[in-house]
Structures are given as structure tokens and as C-alpha cells.
Amino acid sequence: MSEEIKPPMRRPTSYDVAREAGVSQSAVSRCFAPGGSIAPKTRARIVKVATQLGYRPNALAQGLISGRTKIVALLISNLTNLYYPEVLAELTRRLTERDTRVLLFSLGAESDVDGVLDQVWRHSVDGVICAARLSDEQILLFAEHRVPLVLYNRMPDTAQAASVCCDSAAGERELVEKLLAAGHRRFGIIAGPDDSYVGEERRRAALARLADAGLQDVAVVRGDFSYESGGAGLRALLDKEKTLDAVIAVSDLMAIGAIDTARDVFDLRIPHDMSIVGFDGSGPASWTSYQVTSIQQPVARMTKAAVMMLIERIEDDSATAERRLFAGKFIAGKSARITPRF
Amino acid sequence: MSEEIKPPMRRPTSYDVAREAGVSQSAVSRCFAPGGSIAPKTRARIVKVATQLGYRPNALAQGLISGRTKIVALLISNLTNLYYPEVLAELTRRLTERDTRVLLFSLGAESDVDGVLDQVWRHSVDGVICAARLSDEQILLFAEHRVPLVLYNRMPDTAQAASVCCDSAAGERELVEKLLAAGHRRFGIIAGPDDSYVGEERRRAALARLADAGLQDVAVVRGDFSYESGGAGLRALLDKEKTLDAVIAVSDLMAIGAIDTARDVFDLRIPHDMSIVGFDGSGPASWTSYQVTSIQQPVARMTKAAVMMLIERIEDDSATAERRLFAGKFIAGKSARITPRF
């Protein structure tokens, strides 16, 4: 009879272990709780029985009674953005390292946020890292529900909230300065959707720096951060202004789209005939065919900071808002001429 | 006194709503349960109070008592693979549509699987979609724990499990046939790591079809699916065989790496001097600079199938294993010559 007839057998609970080990349920609980008061001998016996039965504490019950779920929610707007996967992977890895699970919410339209928040409250997550647009009212809801929040690469309009950002403005300024120093004068900008926080910050910073240099009325078109919209953006720009020295795309992916279109449709040599810069320093930007001149976000440091900030405020709910702003790193690349022509 | 002194105020529970609405806790529960027996008038009153108090059912308590969490775990091996984000986004979207949350587990090294599974059991998820390598023993654990499982783009060695795959073998064969028909004879293969299911399937299929055509001893090198390893792979191949007509990379990203290296390092015109094909049909493959000749996986249909299969077996735990195999779509692209030279 090698085929044992197994009873429908539900998962063993702490009571099952307790019975089998001849102790109380409390003992079992304490046995697995860090710092629980338990005699080494008893612990050994319980652990043995637990292993044998394949006992695993029920996370739901633990969360319900203790008020701690060891789950954080991650809100990310458009996962397909090529730059986010990297951030997502890093955040997930770092959280997992700290014995925390990730409940992922991907926001197609930013309007779903309310529905998502509803789910966040229901699941009593320990905290939230949000890389999607939140209104001030929404941010206030977090305080009301006492759920720690860290914003990633965006800042609230006026509400107080912890945030980790790459200094888009400074980065964009640096790019513009290099372009100006190299003698570019006829600029075009491929911006993001007007509801994108970083997109707008970069657009404004670029325009401001150009204005400082006496360049007004710079042509601006809007894309949606996609490859296609980069190409479309370039076409639109060249439609307005016949000749351009330099195009500033607010993301690498759009810069790449613009580069491909410049070469393929307009037969331009990059950077000889036209300079194109991006932003982010995402994977494909460094590919040989593009080598986008860009600002690289310090993803490792930023994700680490975000996770640490979140954990800090999970452990100390009186922690006040803090903002950490990381400078990006200029990547010379080869898609822009950054030295004077003569 | 515009500043109300709020008591520390915990989240309202069904009891709070019940008291306020003058009914029992059961009534509140039934009010939100679909098909609960409740008088319209009572329901209206409860809903009003609930809204007013901002009541939200506690998902932990619901999961604990009902045995259903409406959470599925997603196990994904390397998120940075550029092709997975698309799959991840689609799966998340579809699951969210069906009122199901996603617990994300990203596996850096495949060895973490056991630790991840432990967490999966603890959280009593309703099901799992797995795009990472699982051993037969691990697959059996799912049956033991009665957790429905759907494998994405991989099949178990011998154990029974539901799975959704793109027909890699057929796709790779088609690619090889087109290349053969166009007159290519000197082949090289850039395979994946030997523990990659799809990688190995594609490699074997390519080699088999080439052998059928009388081509033995085809050079094979291994990459890790990254852009860099594609370039390195091409260098290694050209090191072994001085001249090659065609290179078969088992993923688009490696094909792209190979294309860039071929152009930049070896000064080859693609596809004039050498054909390079990939696999997946991921975003960058269609960019103007590459236009990789490839097999496109029907991601939309596959993710839909995976989610439907999972839901089917969540609702009917007696459902036996099923395998759905989707044919990929040939993308002519421009990285391979697929018509005879004369």
C-alpha cells in the first residue's frame, strides 16, 4: 500500500502543531515570533512537528490580529514605459530583501487611482510607494488612513508627503547648457503629456534656461513618452520650424523615436546635422545605434532611498515629510554635439 | 473651532456601521455581499451610513473567513528582460479587471523559488501565474496545497500543469525555413542560458530543422537574453566561424545586440552581408534602426488565456491540466534576407 489515502487535509494550523507537540497554541505562536519566550527544548520539539506537518503561519490571520501585513503597495502608472520596469524590479528586490511583499497596482489611466486606493485601504498594506500622479486630496487620504506613503519621482502640489526624486530641473538645465555652449541656437522640445509631473518639470526647466539665454518662443510639441510619439514629435517640430539645431526630448524613449525618424525620414545625420537629447538613462539609450546624450537617473540609490524612507515611516508614524532629491548624471553619448563646431 | 479634535479613530468596522445604522453586523455583511438577502430600504440605510463613515470591508478578515483572497501571485524571473514588462502589464490589467489583486514576486536567481513559494502558501493566494522555472517537485507542491497554477511560456518536465505557451519550436522552424529558402547555408546560433525553457526549445528546434536540411555542426554560443550578450555572442560566433550567412538569436534583445555589433564592430550591412533573426516581437524589435525579422508572440491572446485558465481552475478545482499553445506571427522585418538572392 504505497498509496496512502490522504484525507482532504486542510493546511495545518498552529493548533494542529500544538496538539501534536503537546503544547498550547500560544507556545507555537511564540515559537515563531522573534523574541518569544520559549524553552529551547520546547522550541525544538515544536519546530520539528511544524516541519513535519509542513506548518506555515497564515499571513491573513497574522495581519488581522497584529495590524501588520508586511505588504506594501506599489502604484505605477505606465509599466510599458521601458524605464519603469527597471525601477519596479529594483523596488521589488529591495522590499523582498526586507521580508516585505509587493502588491502591484498598474494604473492605465490615472483616473483609476481612486479605485486603486480603495483596494489599498482594504488590504491594510503597511505602506505605499507611488510612481503615479496623486492629487492633494488623495495624498491627504493617506494621512487620514494612517498609511505611510513615499512618492517616487513626483512631488505633491501643496500637501506634505515624503518623496524621492531625480532632480529633473537641474538635469535638464545641464543638458541645455551643454547644447548652448556647443553653439546650438534653434531649439525644439518634445514634451510629455501635460499631466505628467516629470515631463512638465523638464519642459519648464528647459524653456527657462533657454529664455535665460535669450531664446524665446521655442517650439514645443507633446508626446506620450512612447517611441512612436518621439518620431511624431520630431515631424511636428520640423513642420513648424524648417531647421533646428537641437531637439530636447523629455525622455530617452522619445529621443530614440526622434533619432530614428530624423535619420530615416529626414535623412539627417545625428549629431552632425542635428543634436537630440533625452532623459532617464534607460537601457536602450546606451545601445550602439543611439547612444543618447542624456541624464541618467541614479535608480539604485533612488530605489534604496525610497524603500528606506518608507520603512522608516512604517516604524515611526510620527516621522514628518522629507524630500530627497538626487542629481542625475550627465551621459555624453553621441546623439548631441556638445563641443563647439570650431 | 474649525479644528475638530479627532479621536485616534481606527478604521470603521462592520460593527461600527451596524451600530450607527441600527442593525446587526450580519446585515452589514449581507449588504455588501453579492446576492445577500437584504431589504432595499435597509440596504439603503446601511450604505448611507457606510459611505458616511468611510467603511471598507477588511480584506484580511474576508480572506480569513471565506478562504478566498482575490489575490493571485505572479512569479516572474527577470523583469529586466524587456519582454516581460509587457506581459506583466497585460496580466496585471486583466486580473485587475476581474477584481483580483496581484502579489508580485520577482525572482532574481531561480534558486529563490522555494522561499517565494513559502510566501505564496502563507498568503493563501487564490492562484498563481508563473513565468519562471519550476521543478516537477515544486509543481507538485501546488497540487498538494490546492493552489491553482498556470505556467506562462514553459511546460513542466513530466508533472501535470496547466500552461499557456507560444509555440517556440514551430516559430523557430518557420524562421529557419525562410532563411534556408533564401539560400542561407552558414548558420550560427545565439542561444539562451541552458536553464531557460524557451531558450532551449528554440535552440533545439533551430538545430533540428537545420539538421533536416543537412546542416550539422552548427556553431552555438550562449547568452543570457541581454543586449550585451547578443553582441558578445556574435563576436564569439565570428571567432569560431569566419563567415556566416545567418545568425539565429533566440530573443529579440540578443538579436538587437548582435545587429549593433555586426554593424559597428564588424562593419557588416544587415541584412545584405548577414541575416540576423530574433524571437518575441517585443517593442524595440520594430524600431526603425532594427526591424528585426522575428516571431511575434500574441501577448494579448496569451495573457488573456492565462488569466481565463487560472480563473477557471480557481472556480473548479477539479479541472485537469490543459495546455494552450499559440502560434507566433512571422514578422518579415529587415534584419534578414528572406528572398533568394537571384
Added chain:
DNA sequence: CAACTCTATGCATTCGAATGCATTTTATAA
């Protein structure tokens, strides 16, 4: 109006682990 359905509602219990408090056991000191 009595007899009987059918719908609403409440009561009590359940899910599984954590924890404050009381009690027992063990270790240490006098």
C-alpha cells in the same frame, strides 16, 4: 382571520494567530 410562504434579520460561531495576564516551573540567592 387563520394558516402558510417567503423574505429579512439577528444570534452565535468560525477562520488562525497574537498577546496580556495568571499560573506553573525552573533557576538563583540566602
Added chain:
DNA sequence: TTATAAAATGCATTCGAATGCATAGAGTTG
């Protein structure tokens, strides 16, 4: 050996919603 502190253990309760069962109320019919 006894007094006392300290450690180990058990008991009972708690978290918040779902649900089987009993009952109260509304509605129908003869």
C-alpha cells in the same frame, strides 16, 4: 532548605467579516 526572582507555559480574548440556523415580520391565499 526555603524564599524569591525569572523564565516558560497556558488560558482566554481579540482582530473583522461571513454564514448556518433560528426567528420575526411581511405577504399571500382560502
